[in-house]
Structures are given as C-alpha cells and as structure tokens.
Amino acid sequence: MMVTKPVFDRLGFWLWVGSFLIVLGLALWSPNPRSVVHIYRHGSEAFLAGEPLYQVEVAMGYLYAPAFAVLYVPLLKLGPYLGNVLWHMLGFGVLTFAAMRQVRKVGGEEQTWLLSFGLFLALPVSLAALRNGQATILLTGACWFLTLSALEGRRAECFFWAILAIIAKPTAIIMLLLAGALRPRLIPALVLAVLVVLVIPYGFASTNYINAQYHDFFRLLTSMTVDPTGPFVPADFTAPFTRFGMPIPESVATIVRVVAGLLTLWLVLQFDRRLDSNLGGLAIFLAAAFYMCVFNPRVEQNTYAMAAVPAGLSIALLWREKGAGAVRWFLATLLFVTGLTSVDLRLHDLFHLWFRPLSVSIIACVLIGWLWTRGRQKAPAAGAVARG
Numbered sequence: 001m002m003v004t005k006p007v008f009d010r011l012g013f014w015l016w017v018g019s020f021l022i023v024l025g026l027a028l029w030s031p032n033p034r035s036v037v038h039i040y041r042h043g044s045e046a047f048l049a050g051e052p053l054y055q056v057e058v059a060m061g062y063l064y065a066p067a068f069a070v071l072y073v074p075l076l077k078l079g080p081y082l083g084n085v086l087w088h089m090l091g092f093g094v095l096t097f098a099a100m101r102q103v104r105k106v107g108g109e110e111q112t113w114l115l116s117f118g119l120f121l122a123l124p125v126s127l128a129a130l131r132n133g134q135a136t137i138l139l140t141g142a143c144w145f146l147t148l149s150a151l152e153g154r155r156a157e158c159f160f161w162a163i164l165a166i167i168a169k170p171t172a173i174i175m176l177l178l179a180g181a182l183r184p185r186l187i188p189a190l191v192l193a194v195l196v197v198l199v200i201p202y203g204f205a206s207t208n209y210i211n212a213q214y215h216d217f218f219r220l221l222t223s224m225t226v227d228p229t230g231p232f233v234p235a236d237f238t239a240p241f242t243r244f245g246m247p248i249p250e251s252v253a254t255i256v257r258v259v260a261g262l263l264t265l266w267l268v269l270q271f272d273r274r275l276d277s278n279l280g281g282l283a284i285f286l287a288a289a290f291y292m293c294v295f296n297p298r299v300e301q302n303t304y305a306m307a308a309v310p311a312g313l314s315i316a317l318l319w320r321e322k323g324a325g326a327v328r329w330f331l332a333t334l335l336f337v338t339g340l341t342s343v344d345l346r347l348h349d350l351f352h353l354w355f356r357p358l359s360v361s362i363i364a365c366v367l368i369g370w371l372w373t374r375g376r377q378k379a380p381a382a383g384a385v386a387r388g
Contacts, residue, residue: 012120115200122312124339129305137167162193243354274375290364
C-alpha cells in the first residue's frame with residue numbers, strides 16, 4: 001500500500017480522463033470508424049422518416065427501445081461531430097460520477113487513491129466501449145446511480161435513473177427488478193418509469209407506427225439465441241463452450257440464466273442485510289453487473305465494461321486489506337490484462353469472445369466471496385427502518 005498510494009493517488013484518475021480526451025479527439029477526427037454511434041443516428045433517422053427501426057430476422061443493427069430513437073434526435077440534429085462528442089461525454093460523465101458517488105459512499109481514508117486506482121484497473125476493459133460510444137457506458141452509470149438511490153430510498157432519483165437506464169438499453173429491466181426487490185416501496189416509481197419510456201414515442205409519431213415498432217421490438221427481445229452461425233455471436237457464459245466445440249442447447253442456457261438470476265436476487269438481498277449501506281451498494285451493483293454481463297444473451301465483448309469499474313473499485317478496497325497480497329495482485333493483474341487481449345490482432349483472434357466471460361467470472365466470484373466475508377448482520381430495528 002505504501003508503494004502504490006503515491007503513484008496512484010491521482011495518476012489513475014488522470015489516465016482515465018486523459019484516455020477519454022483522446023477518445024474525443026478520435027471521435028472528432030473520424031466520427032464513424034470504430035464507432036456504433038452511426039447505429040443510433042440511423043435509428044433516429046428511421047424514426048423521423050416513419051421507417052421500421054428493427055431487423056427482427058437478423059437481430060442486428062438498432063436494438064434499443066423506440067424512446068432511444070426519439071431522445072437521440074437532438075444529438076442527430078447537432079451533426080456527426082458535435083452530437084458524437086456530446087454523446088460520448090454523457091456516457092463517460094454519468095459513469096465517472098457514479099463511481100465518485102460510490103467512493104464517497106464507501107467513505108474512509110484515501111478516497112482519492114481508491115477512485116484513482118480502481119479506474120486505472122478498469123481502464124483497459126472500458127476503453128473500447130468508450131471509444132465506440134456504446135450505450136453500455138451510459139447504462140452502467142445509470143444502473144449504478146439507480147442502485148445507490150434505491151438503497152437510500154430516494155424515489156425521485158430512482159425514477160430518473162430508471163428512465164435513463166431503460167432508454168440506454170432494455171437489459172436495465174434486470175436492475176429495476178432487483179431495485180424493486182430491495183426496496184418494495186419504490187416499485188410504483190419504477191413501474192411509472194417503465195410506462196413513461198413506453199409512452200414517450202407516442203408524442204412524436206402516429207399510434208399505428210409506434211405500435212408496429214413495439215411489436216417488432218418485443219419480438220426482437222425474445223429472439224435471442226446461442227446459435228453461433230448467426231450474424232451475432234454472443235460472448236456470454238455460452239461462448240467458451242461454443243469456442244471449444246461444445247455448444248450449449250438454448251433450452252439449457254435458458255435454465256442456467258433463470259437459476260443464475262434467482263441466485264443473484266438472493267445474493268443481493270443477503271448483501272443488503274449483511275453489509276452496512278456504505279459497502280452494500282458496491283457489492284450489490286457488482287453482483288448485478290456480473291449477471292448482466294455473463295448471463296445476458298445479448299452480450300458482446302465490450303459489454304464487459306459494465307463490470308470493469310465496480311470490479312476495479314472492489315479490488316482497490318481489497319488492496320487495503322492485510323494478508324491479501326497474492327489475491328489482490330492476481331485480481332488486479334487479471335482485470336488489467338483482460339482489457340489488453342485485443343491490442344494485437346493475433347491476441348484478439350486467440351481470446352475473442354471466450355476469455356472475458358471466464359476472467360470476469362473469476363474476478364467477480366472472488367470479490368463477491370470476499371465481500372460476503374465482510375458482511376455483518378444488521379440489527380433488526382435498523383433493517384426495518386432502512387426498508388421503510
């Protein structure tokens with residue numbers, strides 16, 4: 001600790017910010033290559049023209065709620081340069097401030113070092129998603145804020161972050177379900193957020209057109225498979241089996257996802273009971289992000305950016321523990337190296353799709369186990385007050 005603190009007290013944070021500034025420079029220099037923003041622009045253009053948003057047969061292209069196409073229109077009107085930069089800044093800003101809020105929530109000494117070192121470890125895994133302008137970055141920050149706001153019982157904040165998360169990606173519904181299970185009194189606000197997102201497009205287009213888009217949208221959500229021969233090859237827990245010639249049947253994969261979902265629900269409820277509120281938010285979001293990466297059928301390699309920052313902060317916390325030298329070095333190295341597997345084309349071909357679900361699973365499971373050992377049972381009275 002005495003060696004690393006002077007180095008990473010601020011260096012990691014400035015590397016995080018500096019890397020993002022380079023990303024902005026690249027986005028200004030060439031807005032379309034190595035970017036998915038053109039998909040968002042296409043969605044808004046199709047919405048304004050009254051054209052279909054989705055390609056259900058191939059399950060590729062625009063994969064977001066109709067509300068996303070509506071709310072991206074102002075960025076579309078700003079053009080490919082300014083609109084692109086503002087979109088990148090929105091995702092980066094929400095994620096960074098969510099991490100800062102989490103560090104303040106954890107409290108204790110050396111908060112600057114904790115944030116800086118955690119972001120440094122998460123940078124390699126997160127950088128590609130930041131460069132591509134993927135909505136995963138915005139989704140991560142919004143879901144993190146939603147978790148912290150839910151644990152604090154803040155209805156208005158939960159309502160806002162739930163709306164932003166669902167608009168960013170439909171998979172945010174997983175986090176809404178967990179938030180509702182953690183704080184049942186917030187369920188009306190979460191349901192209202194979903195309804196608002198569903199209703200938004202009706203204010204900007206005809207009812208028949210919006211109904212047709214929702215028909216395709218919900219078909220799309222139920223058409224995801226583990227078929228490796230299709231246009232989309234998932235990078236979830238099925239990817240290692242597919243890579244090594246043992247593809248998992250879709251029915252078996254669905255059962256595994258359901259069981260993992262129930263275990264995740266049980267785990268976050270236990271974390272809420274066992275951990276104090278300062279550490280509970282990090283533990284709960286780490287478990288949720290792990291599930292949303294590894295067991296989401298629509299996962300690609302860059303989706304693992306969602307687990308990178310909470311894992312980095314958790315490793316930084318572990319770094320302060322006595323007697324955890326080998327474990328902390330192993331986890332820190334594995335997380336950092338995981339993001340470097342695509343720096344060379346040969347490495348990319350070797351590790352593509354199958355490696356990240358394995359490495360992130362190892363990291364998350366070890367950290368979840370460590371956080372579990374940190375748990376202490378809350379007093380019954382305190383738990384009753386917290387749940388309202």
